[in-house]
Amino acid sequence: MDDISLERIEISGPTLASLIQRVSSSPADVDGLIFGQIHRIVSTNLSDDSPAESSASSSSSDQIVATVTSFICSGKTVSFYDLLGRVDSRRVDSLRVASPDRLLGWFSSRRKTANRPSMRELAVASSLSSQFHIPIEDSENPRSTNMASCVFFLLTTPSTEQLIHTHEYRAYQFRSSNQRLEPRSLGIVNIGPAFRGHYGSFSPKSGFPSLICELNSSAMNEDRDEGSLSAKKQAMKDQKEMDALADGLQVENLKRLVGAEAANYTGGIEEMYERMLAKVESLASEVEKSSARVLELVQSLLQSKNSSIQVLIIIIGSGDTDLQESIDEASPVFLFFGSRLFPS
Amino acid sequence: MAFEGFPPLIADQLHYLLNHSPDSIKMENVWSGNKLNPKILDRFTLVIPYCLDTIKWDVIYNSEYAMAPPDFIFGPDDEGFMPCSSATAPHDGQTSLLSEWNNQDATLLLVLIQGLRDQYVAYQQKRVGQVDDDRVKFEISTVLTRKGIEMQMISGGDKPEEVKFAVPLLIDMGINKLVVECPWKHEQKIYLQVIYPILRKYESAPSAPRLRLVSSSDLKALFSVEDVKLPPWMNGMCLAEYLPHLEETLERQILEAVSAIASRRGFVEALAHFLGRPLEADPTFCRKASFLGASGPFTFVVHFFFPAQFPKQQPTLMLQSCQHLNQSSVPVKSNLFTKYPWSPRWEVGRMAERLCDFLTDEAVNFKKYCNEALLQY
Numbered sequence: 017m018d019d020i021s022l023e024r025i026e027i028s029g030p031t032l033a034s035l036i037q038r039v040s041s042s043p044a045d046v047d048g049l050i051f052g053q054i055h056r057i058v059s060t061n062l063s064d065d066s067p068a069e070s071s072a073s074s075s076s077s078d079q080i081v082a083t084v085t086s087f088i089c090s091g092k093t094v095s096f097y098d099l100l101g102r103v104d105s106r107r108v109d110s111l112r113v114a115s116p117d118r119l120l121g122w123f124s125s126r127r128k129t130a131n132r133p134s135m136r137e138l139a140v141a142s143s144l145s146s147q148f149h150i151p152i153e154d155s156e157n158p159r160s161t162n163m164a165s166c167v168f169f170l171l172t173t174p175s176t177e178q179l180i181h182t183h184e185y186r187a188y189q190f191r192s193s194n195q196r197l198e199p200r201s202l203g204i205v206n207i208g209p210a211f212r213g214h215y216g217s218f219s220p221k222s223g224f225p226s227l228i229c230e231l232n233s234s235a236m237n238e239d240r241d242e243g244s245l246s247a248k249k250q251a252m253k254d255q256k257e258m259d260a261l262a263d264g265l266q267v268e269n270l271k272r273l274v275g276a277e278a279a280n281y282t283g284g285i286e287e288m289y290e291r292m293l294a295k296v297e298s299l300a301s302e303v304e305k306s307s308a309r310v311l312e313l314v315q316s317l318l319q320s321k322n323s324s325i326q327v328l329i330i331i332i333g334s335g336d337t338d339l340q341e342s343i344d345e346a347s348p349v350f351l352f353f354g355s356r357l358f359p360s
Numbered sequence: 361m362a363f364e365g366f367p368p369l370i371a372d373q374l375h376y377l378l379n380h381s382p383d384s385i386k387m388e389n390v391w392s393g394n395k396l397n398p399k400i401l402d403r404f405t406l407v408i409p410y411c412l413d414t415i416k417w418d419v420i421y422n423s424e425y426a427m428a429p430p431d432f433i434f435g436p437d438d439e440g441f442m443p444c445s446s447a448t449a450p451h452d453g454q455t456s457l458l459s460e461w462n463n464q465d466a467t468l469l470l471v472l473i474q475g476l477r478d479q480y481v482a483y484q485q486k487r488v489g490q491v492d493d494d495r496v497k498f499e500i501s502t503v504l505t506r507k508g509i510e511m512q513m514i515s516g517g518d519k520p521e522e523v524k525f526a527v528p529l530l531i532d533m534g535i536n537k538l539v540v541e542c543p544w545k546h547e548q549k550i551y552l553q554v555i556y557p558i559l560r561k562y563e564s565a566p567s568a569p570r571l572r573l574v575s576s577s578d579l580k581a582l583f584s585v586e587d588v589k590l591p592p593w594m595n596g597m598c599l600a601e602y603l604p605h606l607e608e609t610l611e612r613q614i615l616e617a618v619s620a621i622a623s624r625r626g627f628v629e630a631l632a633h634f635l636g637r638p639l640e641a642d643p644t645f646c647r648k649a650s651f652l653g654a655s656g657p658f659t660f661v662v663h664f665f666f667p668a669q670f671p672k673q674q675p676t677l678m679l680q681s682c683q684h685l686n687q688s689s690v691p692v693k694s695n696l697f698t699k700y701p702w703s704p705r706w707e708v709g710r711m712a713e714r715l716c717d718f719l720t721d722e723a724v725n726f727k728k729y730c731n732e733a734l735l736q737y
Binding site for chain 2: 040133
């Protein structure tokens, strides 16, 4: 993999605005992932000079430009890497969920600090760009080459009160050759005549909003009063039963219903429902048979023993085991209370 | 120092760091990264002594996750300092300290900072080693065997590049042990600061380095390094040649300074025969003493300030009246007396006697001066 230098990094005005809004509304420092594309732009300099000179002056120059299209904010720090800055690719995948965009890099936001990369941020950028790659899209040369996901955005607020501005941002590219984060100019693409050229390379898209249905991961939920301990236990028990019934299907997997792999996935869900229905039906017939047996047993007991014996049948069953099993277990537990022992 | 505003776990670590670090680390500029409650502080700048100068590192905790170890932002010139990078340090003490951070242990921040500082020493040494200058390369190769040497690249803006060495001198001497009832908490140290200008292409001969002696601040009570005359730096000399001679001179002067304490004490004791017991005296270094004197009904206090080179240099005197207050209710004081009959060759009894003769005469003048000072108002 070549260590290719980015010419510049571009971001659309609304994306930058929403990024700044997101980090400035968070209670503390946050980080997140940045998605986008990398293009090779070949710009030809035409000149009016004589042809002899023009061969030199109209040389086409290659520019590698990264374009940020979207981002995901984790809502906290140390979200997809550990305290040493080592990126965990599984945590990256769970954070990016079904985002259709390609991973371009990441961002970090911290208040009241210098706008230089920190020790951990450098380590994260290094680890991320060694694990994730993004193809360079090149219209003239479809044979695509890859480059590392090396873009890093740093958003800070100034530490001195005297300054007028309230937010600072910088874009960096991590270079594996010298293990440094090198600053890159950040171009903000806005709608308008001056930016028509920029929009040529934009591929318009309106993807589904990513459906995050993690159970209790959001920082917002933590404050909510979850009720007493017993209520929590009950909820956990219920969840366990549900999970057993769902045949190993996690709630998180439901989000696969949205997005590219939905078509093959709906088939799987339907199949699971059919299996569950068949199971319920067989269960019902088992219950029917066993209750008939219980009735038979009770009647024969009443006939054979002294009529003054009272029979108490206790069926011990626990909610999470199969009903058939619980009947089998319960059958020997018949308790006899002789009226001879308790003369009335 | 107040640690209010820091979450308790962070405050404990910070408190331990500032009180127990051997290099007297200081804190400046505290900030809050919390939007909802900006009174909760969780980030600050540490001023860490390095190479007879200081480096500033920003320490960033997160008040929302006070259990986690801090992150660091190093100085703007230290981009290449990457202690956490997997490429430079795969598995050592720092990384395990960070990954197994125990927020209950108040000592860990200090351990972490010291570990990072050690790595910083190695980083600066590497930078200096890469300088394309034959003399610096030679000096490094010959002087590196000395323990505790620190070096630094100085390259800022338009100024020519320089390499700075801080060489600890007389490490084995143990200055603290020489002083009876030594009041110093930290071991006193003396460094030689050597600054080499980096040779530019068009220059032919290297110029002499700039030399300066620096000591820890408490040492002044015993011995002032500013009074030491550095041996001259010969053309073509190197540090390994220069240092032994300098250390020899310094050692002799420090021993002299220690013995000077005894001669000052003897002088104060001799004065007691004439002036009575001192009101106040510095018992460890005997650099100050105050006696009560009387001339007829006029009583006054005599303050003695002893130079480190006593008895070669005579003490400085100041008189202070017990009976005259000026406008702002402060006792009237005389100017400092530095010139009066004195010879370092006299024995202490003679010195005290001659000094008291001088005081007897001067007391009359001082009384007159006090009365005049009062009349002005």
